Structure formats: structure tokens, C-alpha cells
Amino acid sequence: MKWNYFFYAVFLAVFFSSCDEGRIPEKEITVTEEGRVVKLTADLVGLDNWHSDYNVVLAGFAENSSYSAIAKDLSVSIADNGHVEVVMSGIGDEVRTLEVCVSNSIRERIATFYSMEAPATADTIRMDVGTLDISMYGTIQKTVFTDKCIQCHGAGSGEPAAGLHLTEGRSYADLYGAASTMVPGQQRVDPGKSGESILYNILTTDMSAEWAIDHSRLMSEEENLLTLIRKWIDNGAKER
Template structure:
């Protein structure tokens, strides 16, 4: 009789064990939560992070020498005074530079705002820019597009098409301003990039001398920079904020 009771108890124990396995309550493995790699800290005043359209992020990001996609990144969110104290742990060995930059939804670099070379493989990398960083969307377009590609013709006292694209002048010259080349259209019409002469001139053959009264074809300016062209479009479509 005792033997029968013993066998029944063993059977019940086995059944209980199987049930515990079947219902998914498997004990978790112990995880190693130690952060590996280098650590960077950012101490900076940064303005304009809230002006970006959906799909863009102002971040502290790590890149390889020739990389255009961030190996690691962390969103930058300034406090009420525009100050940032941020720590980025676990920086991989292959990262050779850290940037305060803007990345898109696939972590591709859109524009660099501040950069520093990573040479220390042991201690914390401390980043403290000497001056405040303007991370606004228009400021990024100014430095990456207008200053580099446009201001050599659209600046000074005899700017082409009466359009001054110098820093501090471009917004007032573009947004809700009638085009001198395309009557009835705005240079930049907030919310409508496809109806804005600035974007159309860069994205289509509108400015071809064969198409109208233009002297210079602007469609080849951004042909190798589709990311920059998309940035311009998104700025206009999101309201062309100053």
C-alpha cells in the first residue's frame, strides 16, 4: 500500500513539473548587465531641437571614419534652459568620432553640428563645446545648403534674382515671398514644397534655360545630395519654421 502511494506522489510531482514547463514559466537566465565599451558625456547648451520635422532626431552619435550611419546614438533633450547633460555608454571600439548631429529614421547622418575625434580607449570622453549649438532645422539647411551651394550667387549687393540667401537674411527672403522668376508662385509656400519655387528649382527642370526665363539650371545642384534635398522638402512641408 505504501509503495502505491509513493508511486502516485511521484507521478503527481512529474505532472506538476511538466505543467510548469508547458505554461511558459521557465526561469530566466542570469543576464550580464555590465556596460561594455567607452563612455561619453555631453555638457552643452543646445537650441532648436524642437523645430525638426517628424523623422529627424538631434542626437549624440558615434560614427566610423567613413560611416554615414550611426553605430550608436542617444537623443538629445535639453532642459527648460536649453542645457544638456547626457551620458552615452557602450561606445563600440570601431567608433572614431562622436558628433552632435541630426540623424533620420534609419540613423543616417543628415547634418553635423559639432564633432570630436575619439582617441581615448579607456577613460570617459568628455564633450563640452566652447559655444552654444544652434540645432534648428533652418539653421541646418542654412549651413549645409545655402552657405555651401547657394550663397556664392545669392549674396552680396548684386544677388541673383534679387534673392539673398546669406545667414540671417534667407528666411525673410524666402518664406511667403513672391517669386521674381515664376509669377503667381511663392519662393517658399509653408506646407507645400511641391508648390514652392525654391524646391521645384532644385528638384525639377523648372530652372532650365529652355523652360523659361531662367539663366541657370539649378537641378544639378542637389543631384548627389538627395538627403539634403529631402531635408529641404520636409522643412517646407512641416511649415517652414524660422
């Protein structure tokens, strides 16, 4: 009997000691997420023609950074008609801008489709962006042809250089499977074959060094965009 009393006393001591130290498991654990919340509503066109090395995301960026501090892949949330409604929480104080953009495998921004400031005082931020063309080709049109090429290829009223229109709405027809006027026997864009496409070669080699403009100088520091063009061609050069 003495031994029974002894063990009983030990059990009570351990039990009450555990209670005093707060080691009784809670029935429910509540996890709270700090930071701001953004709610995105958009209609996205062209999401399904991106190369697998890229992601179209809702992302937050710190000031002067091209790498996202936080991001959410939009492809997993999009409906059949391109409509997407996404909530992203946990946006830290370092995030200054929110973007719908495309990034590569290391979360580096390649192109932005929509951008807004991230108010520091707002707990919930709404992004109602309407319809966005986020296609791979639309991105090339905006970041390459419109920004760098149309001064010679279609911005004016005269005939564009080499008869090549690179303005929005005309460029695809003048590129896809179209014969080059400068290099006989080759296509401006040969779908699936970037190495045999004049568009890619003229931007990455010295083949135009003796023409009016050495095109390789136009994008000598734009490796990400050159890679984008190469993968677009090798992926079939789709318009949408």
C-alpha cells in the same frame, strides 16, 4: 521508515550535487558595460522644430561610415531652456568620431553640428560644446545655402541673383512667404506647400533649365537634403 530514509538520501544527493555544479542563484548580479563613456554638455537651440522623421542625437561613427554605430536621442534629455547633459556608455573600439548630429529613421547622418575624435585610450570622454543652433532651418542654411548658393545669392558686394539673399541672417526673410521675381504669382517658400514653393521646385525640376544656371544640377545627388527641404516647408517652414 525505510522509504523516508530513502527519500531523505535522495534529497541530500540532489542538494549537494546542485551545490557542486554552481546552480545556487546569486543574491546579486552585477552587469558591467564594456567600452568608453562620453559625457555631453550643451545648450541646444531649435530642437523642437524638427520633423518627426528626424532625430537629433549624440552619436558615434566608425571610420568612413555615415551610419551611426551607437546613438542616443537628445530630445528626451533636454531641459526647458535647451540645456542638456547626457551620458552615453558602451562605445566600442570601432567608433572613431563622436558627433552631435541629426539623423533619419535608418540612423543615417544628415548633418553634423559638432564633431570630435573619440580617443582610443580614454575611458571617459567629455564633450562640452557650448551653444549650438540645431534648428531645421539652420541646418538647411548651413548645408544648402551657405555651401552651395551664396556665390550667386549674396556672397559678393553686388546685387544677388534674382534679388535673393541666401546669406545667414537674411535668407529667411527673403524666402518665407516672399513673392518670386522669376515666377510671377508664386512664393519662394509657401509654408506647408512644398509642391507650390519655388525653392523646392527649382531644385527638383528642370524649370530653370533655360536660366543662367540649371539649379536642379546643384543637388542632383543630394536626395537627403532635398527631402529635408521638402519636409521643412511642409512642416510650416519655421525659422526656430
